[in-house]
Structure formats: C-alpha cells, structure tokens
Amino acid sequence: MSSFLKIALRNLFKSPTTDPYPFGETFVPEGLRGKAKYNAGACIACRMCEHVCAGGAIQIREVADKSGLEFILWHNTCTFCGLCEYYCPTKAIRLTEDYHTAHRQEDKYRYVEKGFIKYVNCAGCGTPMVPISPELLQRAYEHVNKEIEMLRHLCPKCRQKRALR
Amino acid sequence: MRKILQKIAKKSPWLYRINAGSCNGCDVELATTACIPRYDVERLGCKYCGSPKHADIVLITGPLTARVKEKVLRLYEEIPEPKVTVAIGVCPISGGVFRDSYAITGPIDNFIPVDVNVPGCPPRPQAIIDGIIEAIKIWETRL
Ligand code: SF4
Numbered sequence: 558m559s560s561f562l563k564i565a566l567r568n569l570f571k572s573p574t575t576d577p578y579p580f581g582e583t584f585v586p587e588g589l590r591g592k593a594k595y596n597a598g599a600c601i602a603c604r605m606c607e608h609v610c611a612g613g614a615i616q617i618r619e620v621a622d623k624s625g626l627e628f629i630l631w632h633n634t635c636t637f638c639g640l641c642e643y644y645c646p647t648k649a650i651r652l653t654e655d656y657h658t659a660h661r662q663e664d665k666y667r668y669v670e671k672g673f674i675k676y677v678n679c680a681g682c683g684t685p686m687v688p689i690s691p692e693l694l695q696r697a698y699e700h701v702n703k704e705i706e707m708l709r710h711l712c713p714k715c716r717q718k719r720a721l722r
Numbered sequence: 723m724r725k726i727l728q729k730i731a732k733k734s735p736w737l738y739r740i741n742a743g744s745c746n747g748c749d750v751e752l753a754t755t756a757c758i759p760r761y762d763v764e765r766l767g768c769k770y771c772g773s774p775k776h777a778d779i780v781l782i783t784g785p786l787t788a789r790v791k792e793k794v795l796r797l798y799e800e801i802p803e804p805k806v807t808v809a810i811g812v813c814p815i816s817g818g819v820f821r822d823s824y825a826i827t828g829p830i831d832n833f834i835p836v837d838v839n840v841p842g843c844p845p846r847p848q849a850i851i852d853g854i855i856e857a858i859k860i861w862e863t864r865l
C-alpha cells in the first residue's frame with residue numbers, strides 16, 4: 558500500500574506522460590519504416606523491388622506509347638517491410654519516416670507513389686533503352702572514367718560489339 | 723430536444739472495434755491507442771464501447787476471412803445508422819499479404835461501405851489517431 562501511495566504522490570508532481578499528438582508534436586523513433594519514396598532518376602528498372610515486395614505493392618510496366626516505364630507503388634497494400642529498400646541496388650526506393658497514412662475512401666486507389674523512367678536512345682544504334690543511372694555506376698565501379706561514361710550511353714548490344722572489337 | 727442531443731452527440735462518438743480475422747498486429751496497436759495513457763484516444767472525446775448497439779465509429783481490422791465473414795456482416799448490421807467505418811491496416815483495405823488467398827473474402831469494401839482507410843502493417847498509434855480524427859469529421863456531417 559505504501560509503495561502505491563509513493564507512486565501516486567510522485568505522479569502528482571510529474572508532468573503528464575501522454576504524448577501530445579494530435580494536439581502537439583510527437584516523436585518519431587529513428588529508423589521508423591513509413592511510406593516508401595521512389596526516385597526515378599536512380600532507378601535502373603531491374604524489377605528487384607517488384608520481385609521481393611511482400612505486399613505485392615509495386616508494379617513496373619511499359620506505358621501505352623512505349624516511351625518508357627511507369628513505376629507504381631500502392632501504399633494501401635505496402636507492409637512497410639523494407640525489402641524493396643534492402644534489395645534495391647541503387648537505393649532508388651527508400652522508406653521514409655512519414656507514417657501519416659489516414660485518407661478518405663475516395664482516395665483509396667489514388668494513394669500511390671509514382672515515377673516514370675523515360676527511355677533514352679542508344680548512342681550507337683538508336684534503340685530505346687532504360688538509362689543507366691549514375692548511382693549504378695557508382696556502385697559498380699570505383700572510378701568512373703571516360704570510357705565507362707561513354708559505354709553508359711550504349712545499349713547492351715552495342716556495348717558488346719565495342720568490347721569485342 | 724433532438725437538436726440539443728445532436729449537438730452533444732457530435733462531441734462524443736463511441737468507438738467499436740471489429741476483428742475480421744486480423745493477425746492481431748493491428749489490434750495490439752488499437753489497444754495501445756485506447757488503453758495506454760501515452761496515446762489516450764479518449765482525449766478526442768471518443769470512448770470505446772462493448773456493444774455494437776452503442777457504436778458510432780466502427781474500426782475494422784483484418785482481411786475478412788471466410789470463417790468470420792457472416793459474423794462480421796451480422797455484427798455490422800447491428801450497429802445503428804448513422805455510422806462511420808474506418809479500415810485499420812492494409813488487410814481490410816486490400817487484403818495485404820493475404821490478398822488472393824482462398825481463406826479470405828475481403829477487401830472489406832466489397833461488403834461494407836468504408837469511409838476512412840488507415841494503411842500500414844500495422845499503422846502507428848498516431849496514424850490511427852489521424853484516422854479517427856478524419857472519422858469524427860465525417861461523423862459530424864452525418865448526424
Ligand atoms: S516496404 Fe515491403 S511491402 Fe512495401 S513496397 Fe517495399 S517491399 Fe513492398
């Protein structure tokens with residue numbers, strides 16, 4: 558009984574333990590996995606994220622006019638597992654600390670993260686291809702020299718031709 | 723008299739929770755939001771109730787498994803109109819990781835009109851509070 562009284566007395570003089578949210582600021586634990594963010598500029602369309610996604614939230618498909626690839630992530634089935642971020646070779650997809658997910662039913666299917674990768678033409682033969690992002694070069698090579706920089710603009714076929722020359 | 727009651731009722735919707743076959747993750751977060759002083763959802767004027775007949779805002783978790791479907795729908799029918807429905811977690815919204823399983827009949831909006839979605843697996847208590855605030859806004863227009 559006395560210990561209970563002690564706690565009760567102590568609590569009288571302590572500030573409230575209630576998190577002020579939604580009336581004030583709240584805390585965000587470091588490394589919290591929230592809504593995913595996508596950066597089309599770094600993406601190389603390897604589709605690893607689509608493959609590993611636990612919630613089946615990611616779709617990468619060619620747009621109707623065949624000018625590039627469209628990336629769509631539907632937040633309403635994402636489980637915040639972080640596998641996409643873990644396996645993405647260029648870290649084009651990341652989980653942010655944004656956990657505010659509540660939205661009205663009207664927006665259910667509009668609640669997506671989108672991105673568009675425009676095809677570029679191969680500097681050699683002109684075939685449309687997915688651009689090779691600087692992030693991938695950074696990862697693959699220690700130093701990106703002129704030769705590599707030039708190969709970057711070639712499609713796999715032209716690259717092969719050049720290498721075997 | 724009715725006017726006065728309406729005015730009072732707007733300030734204090736009662737929450738009711740239905741588990742439509744959830745893995746318990748979202749329910750733990752709901753319990754946290756409700757019972758732990760840290761998140762104390764009753765500051766918003768709402769209160770959890772034990773009977774569907776008293777409910778105003780319904781929180782549904784889980785992908786609506788085939789086994790509980792009839793029971794959930796019956797329970798939902800018992801809640802008087804007007805009511806506001808909030809889907810908590812990706813399960814009721816899209817089926818989440820259980821989507822396309824033979825054991826589930828969801829998503830829940832095939833059977834129950836949903837007003838607010840709070841995705842996440844599970845969502846944080848703060849996100850649930852966001853959803854409840856949104857539901858209260860809708861609740862005020864329905865009375
Ligand atoms: S966090 Fe998990 S579920 Fe969400 S998009 Fe990435 S892989 Fe898919």
Ligand code: SF4
Pocket residue numbers: 599600601602603604605606607617641644645646647648649650
């Ligand atoms: S986001 Fe990453 S894993 Fe997904 S296709 Fe792009 S580069 Fe590959």
Ligand code: SF4
Pocket residue numbers: 744745746747748749783784785810811812813814818819842843844
């Ligand atoms: S959304 Fe995730 S945590 Fe919630 S019930 Fe479904 S599987 Fe469990």
